[in-house]
Amino acid sequence: MKRIAEASAVMAEAVKLCEPQVIPLYPITPQTHIMEELANHVNNGELKAKIIRTESEHSMMSTLIGSLLAGSRSFTATSSQGLALAHEVLPIISGLRLPAVIGVAARALAAPLNIWGDHSDVMDARDTGWIQLHCRNTQAVFDTTIQAFAIAEKARLPVMVIMDGYTLSHMFEPADILSKTEVSGYLPKFKIRYQLDTNKPMTFGPVGFTDTYMEFKHQLKDAHEEAAKIISEENKRYGKMFRREYGDGMVEIFNPSAKQVIICQGTTAETAKLTGACVIHVRCFRPFPFSQIEKACRGKDVVVVDRAYSYGAGAPLHMEVKAVVPQARSAVMGLGGRDIRLEDLQMILKSKEKELWVDNYGK
Amino acid sequence: MASKSDDWKPGNIRGLPLEEFFHSGHGACAGCGPAITMRMITKAAGKDSIIVNATGCMEVVSTKYPTTSWGLPWVHGAFENAAPIASGIHAALAAQGTRAKHNIVVIAGDGATYDIGFGAISAAFERGDKFTYICYNNEAYANTGSQQSGATPKHAWTTTTPIGKIIHGKEVEKKPLTEIIAAHKIPYIATASTAYPLDLFNKIKKSFTFDGPSFINVLTPCVLTWKYDSSLSVELARLAVDTGMWLVYEIENGKFTLNIQPKGLPVKNYLAKQGRFKHLTDADIAEIQMHLDKQNKELVAERECVNKAEEKI
Amino acid sequence: MKAEKTKLTEGAVVVTPASTGANKTGSWRTYKPCLDQKKCIRCGICWNFCPDNCFMLKKETENKKYKHRFEINYDYCKGCGICAKECPVKAIMMQREEK
Structure with missing residues (x-):
């Protein structure tokens, strides 16, 4: 169904259709509209998710470690200084191979303080082991967000869905919004390979000494090579189902x-x-x-x-x-x-x- | 402490169960106070628990890949984010409808708790997320080699508060963290000491019964930072309580109880056994004693005042 | 020992709980606790306070007064001396490690 909506709201709508169970949130311009919309969806009973209102983006990103390892699909969003503050947690999430999906309304980094759009924040995070997907319009925001969950959970890598701050995040455009049935037909049920489980106790986030650390980083390199294929496959699969493709996905x-x-x-x-x-x-x-x-x-x-x-x-x-x-x-x-x-x-x-x-x- | 019982039965020894969840082969120092405490915490937590461990000695010594000393599901993220990770687990289990089947226990040192993770802890307690946060408090950043933290007592030597020609040790009092946490009015706040395992055990068990956050601050000596013979870890944890250097109390839904009455031993007995205090003059020790007496008296009086006010309402 | 990349678990997850046993920390020891079973009253205080969980509970076969006895696991004992210090009946003595 076609609707004229702000890209931030469209991202929130896509997230709602993917039914995450945990959404930590923290406000920052120009991302805040995504959070506000998600809070509305939850408080109106349209989305059964637990919202965690944190005191910083660092904590917000950290809650994803807990919620994903406990077996719940999770989502959050941020911008600029927020992504920079959460930076420490980014390689931890990819190192643990957790399928986090976050929205980024890309924005400049201070100083001088500037709330408007550019790609300084996401470029600053490019070496953290996350998949980074850019969107060029509102429809792409909707489609990429849904694909992102499928990609993250298949590649077992975290994904940033990036939209330009203001020029896209605050843009009203028509977008085709899929139905709940259509999205659940595309997106498999959430699962992760290893989970916090009292019946099968495992240790997550141990110390990797000089004998293993480099091999784990090589694993991550291999995972990104594999992810390129998965991104293309998911783009094609999505295109077949909903008649919208984004080139070869890459x-x-x-x-x-x-x-x-x-x-x-x-x-x-x-x-x-x-x-x-x-x-x-x-x-x-x-x-x-x-x-x-x-x-x-x-x-x-x-x-x-x-x-x-x-x-x-x-x-x-x-x-x-x-x-x-x-x-x-x-x-x-x-x-x-x-x-x-x-x-x-x-x-x-x-x-x-x-x-x-x-x-x-x-x- | 000698048992009068003529036989030893599992579950009888000061109440601690036999089952181990923090296993041998970890790389903690000989006589490590926190390692003793890990055994006690995990015994109390039991097999239905999920442990979130902040970066620190206990995380580092126990999890050299591909091995682990832990027998419980365990996760380490970073230094300052154990509380929000616990919040994430809490939310996920609540969403899945399985929260009631699990205990979530955060284990973090005083650096993680008093300093770098403090804001995140405060927020988790404001939200009322249900988990038990246990600070194993050895009053310094021991893992990085004994630097001062917000929990380091005044006058103490650390590598960042050295005994110089002009300045001798830490110049300011420690942060009154337990009281700051108490101001959050979460259901359960307690202090404990490694020398009193049953008290600690009971407090952890009790913490699981509340529908909200709990905080337990456990004083546990560090051989290298406090500078003492490795055989004295339990002795010092006991002396801290007996001299009043560490008050063992709990605040349960606002009600204060002093669990162990200090024996009123002079604080010198405690200080003199530790290299980190060996530079103290008699005047310094007298100042510490005076400050301690005043501080303990005030804390107990304030809390009892609150108790009385609660009773009247 | 260098790890083989293919054998490593994904995301460095340790799938074998309680697996630090191969690290025999007993080699650190310079003083060795020796437990006198005749003096021991089986109170378990040593077991309680051992940072390395080195007091093993065994069935007593010699002394009819007790059903159990403690034996020290020297594979992991680092010789800290807490057990000897805390023993209420002085049944544990620290002796210089010979080997």
Whole structure:
């Protein structure tokens, strides 16, 4: 059923349909609408879940360890400083191989304080062992959230479902909302491999000495390679059932015959489509779709749009792309909520600069 | 303490059951007070318990992959988040309708409890999540090599409060954590000592009967931090109680009971046996004694005042 | 001993409870507790306070007064001396480890 709704509410609706049993929450702009909607669903009796109102994102993320290990599907959401505060818990969750799903309304990191959208927060979390899926519109938020639970539970890895702060999180668009029966037809019942069980006592989170730690990290590397396949499979399975697919699940390529390519993530992709260039939307940043990007960029003029920066090195998406597309140029845009306009994207296509910080304010 | 009984029966020895859930082969120091306490806690918790352990000595010495000393389901996340992990377990089991079948027990040191995890504990107690939080309190960050924590007593040597030419040991009083927790008005708050296993055992058992959070603060000596001969762990845990350095009490639904009356031994008896206090002058010891007498008197008087007010209502 | 990646459990879960037994901590010992069964009154205080759970409860066969006796598990005893210190009848003596 088509509905016009804010992307945050749409994410909450998707979560509701996936029926998590535990939802820890803590407010932060611009994610708060997701939490508020979920609290409404629970308090109105539409979703039978336990809400845990925590005192910080660190605790919020930590409750997921307990609830998932005790055998309950769980969800939470955060942004920016919140994700940074919870950072310590992120590799613990992936190291324990827990299928957490969180929503991230991506936002800039202080200082100076800035509540608007960019990808600084999620790029800061890119090396924590989580799967990172980006959404370019409201419909994608709905579909990706539901797929995320299936992917997390199959890959036994945690997933971040990322939407641009404000430009998507607060965007009202029409979206097709599936029914409860449709979602339960797609999403298998929650299960994890190892669980806290008094009949079969196990120890979770032991000390890995120098003889095992590296092997466990290799396990995580292997799990991400496997996850790339699972993401594609789930995208295809979902597409078959509901007639909506997101490229091969890892990347979406629009207007592939065009000679120039814009590589980007999130809502920028929707604007970039209007340039007439080929647009590669990197839906999945971790695991990273190197081969798909390399193949789509052969012999082409490529510019990579980043909404984050790795200081002292370069723009993070561009750095990944450059590993397989040496000719790729870099455009840093939209930090701290600065607009990314059609004319700015047209300008970067024309530019020959290797790295360009697009200064378009008031122009 | 000698038993008059002419035979030893399981379940008879100071009431502790035979079944072990914290097993031999762990790497705690010889004479480790917390290791004794782990055996007692798990015996009281029993086989239906899930343990959440904060980062610290007891976590590190017992779980070198692929082995574990624990015979109960056990989870360790990080240093400061044992309480929210317990909240997550509580919520999940409640959602699944199996909460009543389990005890959830948090085991955390004083660094995790007084300092880094404090905000998270406070929030879990505000929410009223049902679990028993046990702080094994050796008054320092022993796992990282004896640094001062909020639980370190005034004057004590630690590696971050060394005995220098100008400054001697910790300069401020310890945080009154048990009283701060009591201000949350959770159903059950208690203190205990490793030297009194039956008292500890009964308190843990009792904590499971409340429909809400419980907090038990157990004083347990650390050989390396307190600097004493390894045979004295229980003796010091006992002396702390007998001198009034550690009051053993409980607050059950607001009602205070002093479980063990201090014997009024001079505090010097306790301090003199520990290397961490060996720099103290007679004047320092007199100051500690004076402060202690005042503090204990005030705590008991305040609590008894609350008891009387409750009775009137 | 280097671990084989394929044999490691997923997420470092330890699936074998109570499995630190292979770590024979008795090798740390420099003083050894010796229990005089004739003096022992079977109160269990040593069992109670042992950090390493080294007091094993065995059936008594020699002394008709008691049904059980304690024996010390030297595989794990670290020789801390708490048992000797706490024994109310001084039935445990600490002796210099010879080997």
